[in-house]
Structures are given as C-alpha cells and as structure tokens.
Amino acid sequence: MQNNIWFVLLIGGLITFSMRFSLIYLFGKFEIPETLKKALHYVPPAVLSAIIFPELFIQDGALNFQLTNIRLLAGLIAIITAWFSKNTLLTILVGMVALFILSWLQL
C-alpha cells in the first residue's frame, strides 16, 4: 500500500483539482444559460444541508429523531443561535458547549 499510496494521492489530487477547475474554466469560454445561473443560487443551501442533515439525524448508522439524540438537540440549538445572531463563531461555540453539556447530562 505504502508504494502506491503516492500514486493514489496524485491521481486523487488531480481529479479533485479538475473538478474544481472544470466549470470555472468552461464557463469562461461559453455563456452560462440563464436558467442554470438561477439554479446555481441554490447550490449553497442545498449542498450544505445535504451535509448537515445526516450529521444531526443519523446516529450509529440509523435515523434517530428522538430527544436522546444529543447531536440533533445540539444542532437545533446551534440553528437557533445562527438564526438570531448570524454569527459563525458564536454558533460553533454554542453548539459545542451544548453538545458537551448534553453528553455530560446523559452520563
């Protein structure tokens, strides 16, 4: 493994770069269709939520909507904090502190 790991890293890096570069490059050459431009406004909420939801709702590989799911609770507290404060740092800190307190209460 140690021998071909470098090969994997190089190809993996090249693919990652190509995907990041792909449309920045192509759309410099061609016009972006108007509909697509509109659709792209929804990239941030769609992708970020698609990452966040499983982190909050899935526990040990299964959906968990219950109050025993402390990540869900801490996440909801963070969402409320973000909604009212619009402050990134505060949201992260409140969310982490909430998680610590909740997991301590559970013990």
Place this chain on the structure above:
Amino acid sequence: MTESRKAFWDGVKAEIPLLVGVFPFGMIYGALAMNAGLSTLASQMMSSIVFAGSAQFITTQLVSEAAPGFVIVLTIAVVNLRHMLYSASLAPYLKHLSTKWKALLSYLLTDEAYAPSIIQYEKEGVKPHSHWFLLGAGLALWINWQISTALGIFLGARIPDDLQLDFALPLTFIAMVVPVLKKPPMIAAALSAGITALLAYSLPFKLGLILAALVGILIGTLLEKENAK
C-alpha cells in the same frame, strides 16, 4: 491599503470564524491518517495534494481497509463531485480572470472557502478586486488545514474521543447555511436536500449527498419560477 490587499484581508477575516470549526477536523484527520498506517509524509502531503477534508477522511478509512487504489481514486472523485457545483456557481464571477488565477482559486476551492466567498459575491457583485477575497479565504483555510493536520499527526491517539471535536464541522456548515435562508425557495431547497440526504444515506460513495444537492437545487429553482409567475 490597496484595494486588492483590502479584499484579501476581508477574505481572511471572513474565514477566521470558520477556521475554529475546521481546525479540530484537521487534527482528527491527521490522527486518523497515522492510525490507518500512512507515513507521516503521506498523511501531511494528502492535505496539500488532495486538500479536501471529507475525501481525505474516506481515503484514510479505505487505506485502513486495504481497498485497491482505483477504488480509493473513484471514491475521491464521487465524494468531491459537489465541487463541480461550486465551480459552476463561482464561474460567472471569475470569468474575467486569467487562467492562472482561475487555476489557483480552483485549487483553493473547498466547502469552507466557497461558502463565505459566494455570500460575498452575491452581496457585493463582481468588483475588479473581489477575487482577492476568495484568495484570502482560501489561503487562510489552506494554512490552517496544513497546521491542524501536522498537529493531528503529532498528537495522534492522544486526542480524546469523548471531546466529540468532529461535531465542530457540521456546526460551521450550520453557521454558514442558516443566514442565507431568507426566502421560501431557499428554505425549500435546504429542507428538500436535507431530507433527500437522509433518505439516500445508505447509497455507496456518499452518492446520497450529490443526489440530495441536485434535488434541493431543482426544488429551489422550480419554486422560484412558480413565485415569479
């Protein structure tokens, strides 16, 4: 201060709160990479060659399971598919730049550099120096990622699991996404993507993520059209 320098530092400043969430994530990556049996050098270099958190996590997982190289490469490709969406989304704002600039900014285009930059672009539009903002955000994240990786490699197993530091990353994403949820189509895009991600969670290679993103984008766009009528 010149305008480009100001834009650069604005980008760095916008990135700083996110670094708080990313730093522990980088440390956990470093520790996991060592744990998976990668050399110190390979663990550190993955952070600069691939420079993509979630893909790096999955790579260490696959390395420890002794998965074949092509499976790892394919997985990296699929996990990073969302970067094509970021690429498309930023493209109109970077159109006027030289290929060198485009390549540099593409290399630095991660979730956490994309989020504050697209918010800035949508608020301020394109100005002659606005790409320096993305450079500042991207570079701040890059340096932070290299240092946190190194610290994780150094500390290794000494990072206690029960601190649950990995939760800092979804929290940074929450902090990024909640403030953009202003109009109903945005909220619908976020909710539909989130719910799809849950339903499609068991798909291999995190394909559920890209499927969910596409559903969210579609729902948001359709609702916007409906509202415009």
